[in-house]
Amino acid sequence: MTAAVNSARPGQAFLEGVRVLDVTGALAGPYCTTILSDLGADVLKIEPLTGDRMRARRLGPDRRPLPFVLTHRDKGSLAVDMKSAAGAEIVRSLARRSNVLVENFRAGAMARLGLGYEDLRPECPDLVYCSISGFGQFGPMRDAKGIDLIAQAYSGLMSVTGTTDGQLAKAGFPVSDVGTGMWGAIGVLAALLRARAGGGGAYVDVALADSVAAWSLWEVADYVATGVEPVPLGTAHRLAAPYEAFTCQDDATLVLGAVDRAWEALCAVLEIDLGDDPRFATEYERFLNRGSLAEIIKARFATAPRDHWMDALRSAGVPCGPVNSIGAILRDEQFAARGLFLHDEKRFAEPTIVNTPIVADGAPRARGPAPEVGADTLAILGELGYDDERIAALVEDGVVGVPDADESLYTLAVRSAEGQK
Incomplete structure (x- = not known):
């Protein structure tokens, strides 16, 4: 059944009545609380009197503060000097009235202000307190500064990201920041379930380096099985083939994953007969000989435009898709139907909002603009x-x-x- 993105059954928001104190900056912490906000929580941003530093990052000819806007929509704003005794007392009072507090200062910084979890727990026994940092609240790297680029390198991600000739690259998106924000939100939601069941509050500790390293499932499996350090493979899969990107006659690129039963369908579409070739007889042989196989497939894709191949592959049931640019995804009909990118300047005071990708009764998603400094x-x-x-x-x-x-x-x-x- 197909339904418009805004036609979900009306219902109570998942987190209606949940109050969240957002004591964060940069991206990981604000993204965590944006997810909670989009699920219906009432989020109050605590920021310095001069405003969050992300407000100063203005883009384009009209100097819009888009990085801040995209991660602080729907939130309230309280501007306060937490380093002052009176300011810290205001935050402490708010914590007593809140269900969740999320912070992403360096380890121990909130405790030095008298606002750490152990400081607040006696007065706030049901508070879910989430700390987001580069390396976590304990361990030998506890006090090291952690940012997205460092986390990508430290976690091993950068060692396996890049071209086959060994040119390393970071992921194009800030995956450690947004990934840690997601892990933080997952931890908060789980802790809220326990708190609502009468189990009391909790301390949730998530780290950028942990968050990315935890995604190394294929690479760890490869290393444990072979004892060989995984290396960058470009767009190829570490454990399957053919599973990568190919350039077509019109220089446009598609990706495909023709494993299992899709292998025979791929051969039929490309009109290549490899049935008697022992190098490709099984999925494992195709993986071992993925370089030779890629050259054969590449030659066939070079004979026709991308749209021709995608139509034929999809009709045959072979998983495939285009390599879209950022501009293309903003115009894409599938994302538009899902409400992932909202182009409503009147509603959000900005031309484009990136929505939380959860479509469900009870998930209101993005609703309104980001606040002025100290608006509330x-x-x-x-x-x-x-x-x-x-x-x-x-x-x-x-x-x-x-x-x-x-x-x-x-x-x-x-x-x-x-x-x-």
């Missing part, structure tokens, strides 16, 4: 019981920030004066 500061402090006079003092002392300090102070002064009448 006044409202949040009011909810915590701070009166207007005290809020004004915190603004003037540089403990909290608001979008327009002069206007906000004036509003607070007027409200305070009216309240004293």
Whole structure:
């Protein structure tokens, strides 16, 4: 059954009523909380008075802060100096009212502010606290700085990514950042289940290096079986063939994975008879002789355009697909039907949003724009019981920030004066 992306049955959001404190920066932490937000959680971004550093990364001729926007949609914003005693107390008060706290400072940084898991647990016994870092909260690399590129190298990923002539490359997407954000979200969701069942809160510790190394299933299997260090294979698969990219007559590229029963269908489409060739008699022989096999297949693909081959291969049941550019995926009809890229500047205040790829009743997905710095500061402090006079003092002392300090102070002064009448 085919359905439009927005026609899912209406229902309660999976995480409706879950309050998340987002004490993160860069990409891994914010991506974790964006997933939780898209699943229905109420996420409050805690950021410095000058704003998250990602706000300064502006792209294009109109200098849009797109990196920040794409990972902070739907979130509230409280601008606060957590290094001050008054600021730390505000965050502590918010933790008491929250279900989840996600942070991605260097190991031990939150504890030095009195906001670590052990600091908050006595007052917040049901809090799910997720720490995201380069190498985790313990081990000999605990204090080392970890970023996406370092994690890709340290985890072994870079040693097997690149061309067959040994030219190494990093993955084109920041896989350690987004992957760690996903692992963090998975850990938070599991811990929330236990907390809601009465099992209490939990400390979730996820690391960039761990997250990527945990994906090394094929490579570890290859090494354990052979004792030989895996090397870059370009687009080829480590354990199967033919399973790689091929260039066609029109210089466009397709990928295919013709293993098991698809092998005979591939030979029929390409009109190649390899039935009597012992090099390709079984899947294992085809894998061992994948270089020779690739040359035969490459020659056939060079005789016709990509669309011709893809139509024929798909009709025959052979898994295949195009190598799309980023521009192509933004225009792709399949992704459009799935609602993966949202082009709605009126709704999001930006031209394109990358959605969370979960389509289900209860998953509202991306709903609104990213906030201004401190957009919710006044409202949040009011909810915590701070009166207007005290809020004004915190603004003037540089403990909290608001979008327009002069206007906000004036509003607070007027409200305070009216309240004293």
